Amino acid sequence: MADAPATRRSHRSRTAILTATTELIGEVPYAKLTVEAIAARAGVGKQTIYRWWPSKGAVVFEAMLESDTGPEGLALPDTGDIATDLRALLRGSVAALTEPRSEAFLRAMSVEIQQDAELAATYRERLLLPQRAAVTTRLAAAIEAGELRPDLDFELAIDLLLGPIQTRWSLGLGGLTPAYADAVLAATLRCLRA
Amino acid sequence: MADAPATRRSHRSRTAILTATTELIGEVPYAKLTVEAIAARAGVGKQTIYRWWPSKGAVVFEAMLESDTGPEGLALPDTGDIATDLRALLRGSVAALTEPRSEAFLRAMSVEIQQDAELAATYRERLLLPQRAAVTTRLAAAIEAGELRPDLDFELAIDLLLGPIQTRWSLGLGGLTPAYADAVLAATLRCLRA
Incomplete structure (x- = not known):
């Protein structure tokens, strides 16, 4: 000691x-x-x-991880209704991308991971992949419950859910509202439903 | 003179x-x-x-616009089959995001538009919005032809088509292949079909 x-x-x-x-x-x-x-x-x-x-x-990445203002948390709720839980995920994503401090963190990381391969790998392993694993777990439960198609491709499903929001944000296209999150969800669920 | x-x-x-x-x-x-x-x-x-x-x-943006290696061109083909034409768009997008020089241009712009609001506005006006307008024109023709749902939201449809590819690229998630482009198209068309 x-x-x-x-x-x-x-x-x-x-x-x-x-x-x-x-x-x-x-x-x-x-x-x-x-x-x-x-x-x-x-x-x-x-x-x-x-x-x-x-x-x-x-x-900056370490500060983001500790600040509680990173993107949507790692655990996804399981209310038994996949639409409810994915709505929370997508609205949470919109909130994180538009709340000033978390947006500043995420813009900083967006700049860094384009240019620093080592940090990009750390970002993927410590944040992105665990987040995606949490969504996969929730989607798997929804398949089990008969809510989603059994042949669903988890990676593609996550890309369809989060890609539109992420892309509007990274290209500065605006329009990131809870209503937009709900519209993405409604459209995507049409592809993913059983 | x-x-x-x-x-x-x-x-x-x-x-x-x-x-x-x-x-x-x-x-x-x-x-x-x-x-x-x-x-x-x-x-x-x-x-x-x-x-x-x-x-x-x-x-760099001006050089990109003149180098012919920017993302998918502004005119979209119209073969009369929307799946064929969107497949060309999505595969072209994957190609632009993975061909070394055009990827270098696009990573550079991705870094800049997070940090330079004026350049971001120029980028939107000179490149992104005209590209999206070209896709909208093609989608409108497909609605006219009865291939897509008449109540389709163009902005959302474009986000669903291009967002997954763009996001995998900007987050460094990999997997950007022509097969992935085709999978995004197949899933998205299920939402967009008449």
Whole structure:
């Protein structure tokens, strides 16, 4: 236990860095957000950040994961009605993509994963694939319950559900409302129903 | 006509800049591509570039529009069979998103439009909206011909057709093959058919 005070200091620094990042992501355009600014706000040296994270994008991703403002959570409700549960998923996705702080996080990650293959792989493994696995679990239960076609392709089904919303957002096409989420769901369910 | 030689010089510089950009986009990671490097390759001064374009992203967009390697062209074929024509659209989209140079252009634009609202607006007006208008025209003809439901929402239909492919690409989920394009089409047509 000799290193306990150092560990506590580390923990405090880590928390300060992630809090500073979460604050700054809402204040500064992402291109102007620097590791120096995060370090200054957190009251640590830049080297402390680079000791734990390889890049600005990696710190931002960690802050996003801890901020509770990431995209829809990992567990999907199971009310027994697949339309109800997918409606919550799609509306939650619209909410995450339009709420200012979570949108700022997601735009930042969208920029980073186009350019940083290592971070893109981490993003997929720690966030995207677990999210998709949670949706797959819920779809499988709906097939079991006879609500969806038994020959459903899970990957394609998830792409049809989330792709339209995600694409309007990433291309800046607007129109991301709960009503739009419901329209995507209604159309997609016509393809997925038993 | 006193300014004709100057106009010719301008035209040569412009072509040299766009050619240099198209070459460099395939050679250099986008974050490392600079206006200086484009100017050097084109044999012009940096100020010549900034006289015509406000930013690196704006030059890259112009080069993309002129390189013929942008996403699917603006005119959609009309063979009389909507499935055939949408298959060409979706497979063309997969091809544009996976062919190295056009993918490099599209990743660059994807990064820029998250961060540059003015360029995002130009991108929408000069590329996205005309592309979507061309698809809308083809869908309207298919409704007229009784191939698609008359109450079809064009915007939503386009999102369902192109969103899954676009999203797999922007999230780096892979699997972008002609077979995947055909699977998206088959599923979506089930929702859109009359």
